[in-house]
Amino acid sequence: MRKNIGYIFVFSILLALKNQLNPIGGRLLTRKPIVSIVSAGLSKFGKRRGLFGRELFVEATSEAFEKCPNLDPRKDIKAAFIGMMSESLEHQGHTGPTVLDWAGLLPIQAFRTEGACGSSATAIRCGIFAIRSGLADIVLVGGVEKMTHRNTADVTEYLAMACDFPFEQWNGLTFPGLFAMVATAHMHKYSTTEEQMALVAVKNHHHGALNPKAHMQKEVPLEKAMSSRVIAWPLKLYDCSLITDGASCLVLSKPELARKFTDTPVHIIGSGQASDTIGLYERKEFTSLKAGRLAAQEAYKMAGVEASTIDVAEVHDCFTIAEILAYEDLGFCKPGEGGPFIEEGQSHIGGSVAVCTSGGLKAKGHPVGATGTAQAYEIYLQLTGQAGKRQVKGAEIGLTHNVGGLGATGVVNIYSRE
């Protein structure tokens, strides 16, 4: 009888382990992979004069394909999802076949996904759907935006198409103004300071100085950030992300195939997406971006991890206040504590979670359509130990947080190395 109980005990332990672990390629993983990143590419970010967006995209795919010699791109890839925000910038829509043509990937089925600044994060989501459907084992996801050939006023206008036309754009509101309202609401409710926001810029420019692909690779001291010209009070020049040219991509496979292409796959283990009102005027709260919060909850639940487990995160720092909101929406700290969180250095490399080690949208740059997959590229580097001077030691679990517009689209993905 005692012996039987012993057997039952051992059996129960094994069953619990089986439910916990997930066999992929003969290995037992502690967390269940949804899809795997087997390669990734990123163009140099910056002012890329004389190049079309499609050429930047080829720069990204060339890196991804060169790093993955076992991949025969035109044969193996079954679908491509490409994020791009604005047809107006290059007077060019129909982005899917356009960039695939230049990348030598025709006649692979190609989709453009648009979710404003979250466009390529939604491409990752579509890639996940395609792979999990069983209809495409390997997909390319990516994004591109060519911006710096247009003047700032034009770019600001085109980006404003991601907020509400009849009620916001029409009245002259653009994103600096909208995020300024978010910032003043946060300051009013939680006593967040201009200096705390500036500290986000200081941190991300510090990280950007360590990233050879970043648009701006120089330190910005606190005094410089604080004394820069006001764009829309309380947001100053250094509170704003950069207008940048760039492209990014990931090669995703179903987890069972990942080891065929790489010895160091990174698995997406959780993913969430939600929507919010297009207009800020429709919201009950200005101090949190609900779609990002809901997306995070879904992603954490799917991954079976908590905020405290995240080692490294790329969050949507389109304005410094947006990074502070992200700390709170992602549960890195409590609501209202985002200001002290940056002040205490909690989001620095070496802090409780290293945030925007790439330099973020703030210093690496924000070619809007490319940003979502560029965030995933940084996490891929970090979890495979390829992040050079900005490497977070022992990083195992990463997160990306990409929002579109003023958070009408929110996408969060969680990544694990094997």
Place this chain on the structure above:
Amino acid sequence: MRKNIGYIFVFSILLALKNQLNPIGGRLLTRKPIVSIVSAGLSKFGKRRGLFGRELFVEATSEAFEKCPNLDPRKDIKAAFIGMMSESLEHQGHTGPTVLDWAGLLPIQAFRTEGACGSSATAIRCGIFAIRSGLADIVLVGGVEKMTHRNTADVTEYLAMACDFPFEQWNGLTFPGLFAMVATAHMHKYSTTEEQMALVAVKNHHHGALNPKAHMQKEVPLEKAMSSRVIAWPLKLYDCSLITDGASCLVLSKPELARKFTDTPVHIIGSGQASDTIGLYERKEFTSLKAGRLAAQEAYKMAGVEASTIDVAEVHDCFTIAEILAYEDLGFCKPGEGGPFIEEGQSHIGGSVAVCTSGGLKAKGHPVGATGTAQAYEIYLQLTGQAGKRQVKGAEIGLTHNVGGLGATGVVNIYSRE
């Protein structure tokens, strides 16, 4: 021994039947459903003055939801994919959350898909991926475009963003010019005539006159079509589709759930998509749209049907020559025989395959982002016996053929009633 052979024979028959038939909801179907359409909606097409695109979209979802009382849209729908081509027309991007907000569907995850005039067909493809992934059992797919508030020159320019900027748009080429080159190539190679093209217009306007939601509901006699003013020779006014406002949607479910929502589900049994060069100047042939041809091959193979099986089809008649190409690319006739095919009345209701019974892009209208799902809406009506005066008797198998730009995107879906 003889008895055993008898058993083996019966067993083989049963096995063959099992592979042939597919059990869904206790019923045996002869063709395997990928996803099911459980409801559909279409706004009135036409000049819809004083309305935003998002309001037209609500007109479409209202119809779909009213027809499906067992659906609790905000609770049951897990994702929405919305096709829209041009942010420039309404100075509004970020279409996913914008239209979902107005349709009362927040915070459901929302994606805009763009594949030029094939935008909402790519939304259907994404919907298929999402459902087959098991991550979303019920999804909304749809499309919208508001166009008639802009002047024709602006619309022509915005649409031209779906062809190549540096090599085509830059040199003044727009779609009437591009399709005129296709038409002259077809005339040169196959002796296709202007009158044969005009007959496509006559047929589709005849069908449009039977569709209360069509933009133009009047007959166009052959003489009128032939004598209309030249837009880009040989294409005349009546060879061109209409600039139209409209929206459309489908509620898709996984097949096992379809009967919960409707007694007359229509199943998508085959689906294909491919890409081609963005520029016409890169093509070896002008007389066929390769992406549409490849998409058709994939869809036929998946569905296990042949072109001759199709009872009713909505094809991409953006210009009359495009419908003639579609007959050939879809295998309704041999290459070069598209002209005689329309002349013989083969594509009329009562012919070998009824093509564009809705009136098509030609008469129903072509609000570009809405067209793909609007085509599926017509097939849904035909296969559920709801097509009124234009009903194709006994229609069982339908097809939609939607191309983007000059065929750089091609999507074909095949549908079956139960």
